Amino acid sequence: MQEKFHKSQATIRLFLGGNGSGKSTSGATETSWAATGDHPYLKYPLPSRGRIATTSFDKIDQVIIPQLNAWIPKREIANRKKNNLGIYTRWWLKNGTYFDILSYQQDVEEYEGVDLDWCWFDEPVPKDRYQATIARFRKVGRIWLTLTPLTEPWILDELVDRADGEYIDTMTADIMDNCVEHGGYLSKEAIDLMLKGYDEDEKEARAHGRFIFLQGLIYKSFDRDVHVVEPFDIPEDWIRKCIVDPHDRKPFAIGWQAISPTGDIYVYDEWPDYEFHKRKSCDLTIKEYADIIKIKEDDQFISKRIIDPNFGNAINVHTKTTIKQDLEKYGLEFDDANDDIQSGHLKVKEYLKYDKIEPLSNTNKPKLYFFKTCFNHIYGMTHYIWDEFIDKSRDVKQKPKDMSKDFPDLVRYGAMDEGDGIRIFSNEFIEGLKKRQQEEYAT
Numbered sequence: 001m002q003e004k005f006h007k008s009q010a011t012i013r014l015f016l017g018g019n020g021s022g023k024s025t026s027g028a029t030e031t032s033w034a035a036t037g038d039h040p041y042l043k044y045p046l047p048s049r050g051r052i053a054t055t056s057f058d059k060i061d062q063v064i065i066p067q068l069n070a071w072i073p074k075r076e077i078a079n080r081k082k083n084n085l086g087i088y089t090r091w092w093l094k095n096g097t098y099f100d101i102l103s104y105q106q107d108v109e110e111y112e113g114v115d116l117d118w119c120w121f122d123e124p125v126p127k128d129r130y131q132a133t134i135a136r137f138r139k140v141g142r143i144w145l146t147l148t149p150l151t152e153p154w155i156l157d158e159l160v161d162r163a164d165g166e167y168i169d170t171m172t173a174d175i176m177d178n179c180v181e182h183g184g185y186l187s188k189e190a191i192d193l194m195l196k197g198y199d200e201d202e203k204e205a206r207a208h209g210r211f212i213f214l215q216g217l218i219y220k221s222f223d224r225d226v227h228v229v230e231p232f233d234i235p236e237d238w239i240r241k242c243i244v245d246p247h248d249r250k251p252f253a254i255g256w257q258a259i260s261p262t263g264d265i266y267v268y269d270e271w272p273d274y275e276f277h278k279r280k281s282c283d284l285t286i287k288e289y290a291d292i293i294k295i296k297e298d299d300q301f302i303s304k305r306i307i308d309p310n311f312g313n314a315i316n317v318h319t320k321t322t323i324k325q326d327l328e329k330y331g332l333e334f335d336d337a338n339d340d341i342q343s344g345h346l347k348v349k350e351y352l353k354y355d356k357i358e359p360l361s362n363t364n365k366p367k368l369y370f371f372k373t374c375f376n377h378i379y380g381m382t383h384y385i386w387d388e389f390i391d392k393s394r395d396v397k398q399k400p401k402d403m404s405k406d407f408p409d410l411v412r413y414g415a416m417d418e419g420d421g422i423r424i425f426s427n428e429f430i431e432g433l434k435k436r437q438q439e440e441y442a443t
Contacts (some may be wrong), residue, residue: 002026005144006033007041010169013144014159017173027120027146028067034118034142035097036076042142045117047096051133053111054122057103061087064101064122108132121145124152160224161379172225218345218400219408221352222381226360231371234258234268236301241417242293243306243410244334246323251282252289253406255377256296257414265351265414267370267377270407271296276376277383277404286323290330306413309336337413341400344412351415368415380407 005015005026017023033039037046054064065088072093081090089101102110104126111132119133124147134143149155163170234240239259246252253276256269271292272279284292312324312334319326324334338344351368358364370377383404 002029005171006030006039008169008171009042010166011140011142012159012168013142014155014163014168014170015144015146015173016149016160016170017146021173023146023148023173024063024067024122027122027144028064028071030144031068031099031118031120032071035072035091035093035099037095037097044142047093047098048117049115050097050099050118050120051102051114051116052099052120052122053102053104053125053129053133055104057083057085057087057105059123060089060101060103061085102129104129112136117141119143121147123147124150124155126152127154127158156382161375161382170224172223217382218384218386219348219352219381221349224378224382226354227352227366227369227381228372228378229266229369231268231373234266237261239303240300241304241306241414242297242302242332243337243413244293244312244327245308245406245409245413246289246311247282247406248311249281250406251276251279251284253376253410254289254293254296255374255407255410255414256302257410264367264369267368267374267411267414269296269371270374270376272376275379276406277379286326287330290327290332293332294330304417305332305334306337306417307334308409308413309339312336338416339413340416341412344416347415348408348412368411377407377411380404381411384408 002022002025005013006029015023015026031050031052033042034044034048034050037044037048052060052064054060068091076093076095077091078094079092080088083089087101090098091101092098100114108128111129112135114136116133116136118141119137121130121133121143122145125145145155145159147155159168160170162168238261241257241259243255243257244252245254251272254271255267258266258268260266307324307327313322313336315322316326324336327334348368352366354360354366355364370381372378385401385404387399387401
């Protein structure tokens with residue numbers, strides 16, 4: 001994971017990891033290479049002007065400075081200056097490079113006033129400090145963030161969710177990557193001891209690099225590095241479904257799913273083609289929605305169409321018809337989705353499941369995938385959470401929050417729609433596909 005981080009050509013890189021994942025070491029190594037100009041994969045200007053920022057001066061003193069001392073050769077250091085706490089926060093190298101080290105506790109004004117070529121944020125950075133730093137970049141600089149995602153949800157929404165591998169790139173390290181059994185340096189006993197005492201939600205961040213601010217996440221096993229895949233041409237003999245969750249005020253949520261001969265589900269397309277969660281209203285007509293569906297599908301053969309049975313069957317007081325009936329007038333016939341929420345959640349979790357300890361293989365893999373172009377589905381899967389009582393002493397609610405539920409509902413409807421409308425494939429075809437998959441995993 002560290003090598004992937006250092007090799008990435010993206011302007012903004014994020015290394016998400018928990019305790020013992022090597023994220024701070026990677027950040028310090030990148031800083032050393034940027035400051036000295038001795039980077040094996042990237043080119044940095046010399047001399048350069050940089051910045052390091054982290055949570056507190058204690059963190060600077062106890063973590064950042066020791067890491068810099070370990071990775072920047074002493075022969076390269078020209079001078080260092082202490083602040084009023086006796087901590088080296090200003091560094092000059094013999095090649096002319098200069099960088100400062102700031103704490104997030106300092107006023108945002110401290111982040112302004114100098115031009116920068118590079119910056120390392122260690123741990124989640126407040127948005128105003130990040131924006132003030134970005135404003136100081138001259139030409140095209142590089143930024144890297146190494147963090148355990150415990151706070152600052154804006155990082156997920158505005159950086160991680162927008163990662164394209166080119167301008168923004170993300171890497172997530174699991175603590176088990178550093179287990180001795182996987183070639184790391186931590187024993188299983190040491191990992192268990194390290195995580196002991198954390199509740200289940202915090203373990204998600206500490207062990208797996210997942211954002212803890214989304215406590216109560218319904219699909220905790222969803223992993224971008226596993227369940228999100230590059231788009232590919234869907235074979236013509238795969239089943240395709242169109243699934244719609246209509247609304248009165250908000251835009252309709254529309255998704256397309258393909259089912260492989262082995263029963264794997266691929267979410268391959270969606271509408272809207274903008275950030276659904278930011279749009280509060282939409283004035284499209286039923287005909288316009290029908291046109292959108294037809295244009296999206298073009299000449300695809302859609303085996304089945306499914307609609308939310310609640311709003312889809314609600315009778316319009318003016319027309320005395322339902323949305324399902326209105327769509328049928330334009331040649332789009334929909335069946336009611338199975339809206340058993342509890343069973344649906346369990347079914348989606350079953351499709352997401354795989355053994356995280358063992359390597360991915362033909363016999364250890366999930367059965368649900370999302371094309372990386374399906375932003376709204378991915379956003380929904382990472383933001384769909386249980387509702388909670390304000391009074392934490394009360395028992396937990398058994399109801400999800402309405403926010404961010406629309407596209408996960410499409411996933412649930414698709415997962416619950418088993419058997420009906422699915423074509424039968426020959427055993428020879430399935431065995432041939434399995435063989436090809438085994439060959440792909442072997443390479």
